[in-house]
Amino acid sequence: MxxxxxxxxxxxxxxxxxxxxxxxxxxxxxxxxxxxxxxxxxxxxxxxxxxxxxxxxxxxxxxxxxxxxxxxxxxxxxxxxxxxxxxxxxxxxxxxxxxxxxxxxxxxxxxxxxxxxxxxxxxxxxSLFVQFPLGLHVFKTKCPDFVRQARSIHIAGSYPKPTTTKQSPQLDQLAHLVSATLGKSPRYPIEKLEARIYFPGGDSYPRVWDDSSPASVILRNVCGGFIDMEVARGRHGTGIYVSVRPHPDNKRVISTVWRRLVEGDNGQPTCGDWAVDKQWPEWNKEFAPSSPLP
Structure with a gap:
């Protein structure tokens, strides 16, 4: 048979x-x-x-x-x-x-x-936890159908200064993932998408808002939702946390807070530790500010 x-x-x-x-x-x-x-x-x-x-x-x-x-x-x-x-x-x-x-x-x-x-x-x-940027490529090429069963998606990683003006394939993959889950008439609606991206370098803050940055890619591809952003600025780098939840009326409601990022000096957390939320794999359906680093 x-x-x-x-x-x-x-x-x-x-x-x-x-x-x-x-x-x-x-x-x-x-x-x-x-x-x-x-x-x-x-x-x-x-x-x-x-x-x-x-x-x-x-x-x-x-x-x-x-x-x-x-x-x-x-x-x-x-x-x-x-x-x-x-x-x-x-x-x-x-x-x-x-x-x-x-x-x-x-x-x-x-x-x-x-x-x-x-x-x-x-x-x-x-809940899918995806390393940025290489994890997005693995996701697309090895297990794209996992999004069918995803309740939430959590992305964490680092975005160094690009060495070329050409947009990386991983950013295209990020755009596709956001559009498929939180865009107009999403194919695979989810309860929440979180991205915690660390930009290394003391001069990294302007790169957070570049058209080709991960934060900009997410904002461009969210059709409607509650969008909460937290920007952490420090001597050695900048972190941006973007939390997106669907809006029942498909409206865009955006809020942003700025915080100080303390890292890299004697007795302080290692540079980049901020990118991984300390409460994961637990997560809040509503927006919750980052927990202080130990």
Missing amino acids: SFLELPLELRLIIYEHAAVEGAAVTIGACELTGKGADLVHRVYGDERAPLPGLPPMHEPAILDSYSSRLLSVSEPARIDVSSPSSNPPDHVAPTHHSTLSSLLLLNHQINAELSTHFRRKNNKKT
Whole structure:
């Protein structure tokens, strides 16, 4: 008996097991370190190949739990492939995470059944935590269908001074994600989108408001919503926290507060620590100011 010959009720149960059911999923990329031969085997062994679009010696990471380390700016996630305790190459991509995407591509009938089933149930309960910028690329290329089950999306990372005037592909991916979830007639409505982006450098404040900055990309692609922004300015960098919630009348209501960012000097938090909210994976549906750094 083929899969499509099974009763619809049984197929829907199978679809449920294929879906992401965890309360939190973290998506990003890890830098690989270690000896040359070990690195080559990790990247190319057993007919593997690097994910196009990632920097050299980086590996996609999709975790079915919350990982502040994968989102960290001050201590980026790294894997020593020469260490006996290093994880195997597939440690970040459990097979059930890719099953839903594969099912959607099988044929039109399965795609329609999946889309109708999850839209009717409307029981989204997964929070997606996405590393910026590389996590957006991993999200789009490895698991774009996770947005179907997302209740909320939380983005964290760093945006250094661009070395070229050309907009990065990750900013295009950010624009697409915001438009799909909080744009006009969103395909995948969510309860909240948060982005905490750190701009390194004492002269970084003007870059926050550049047309090509992540904050500007988010603002341009939100059709209507409660938009709360918090700008933290410091000696070593600037952080911007953007919180967006849908507005019942599709209006734009914007508020902004400015705070002092204390970091980088003796006895102070490390530069970039601000990018990861200390309360995550817990989050408030309403806007909540950043918790003070310890």
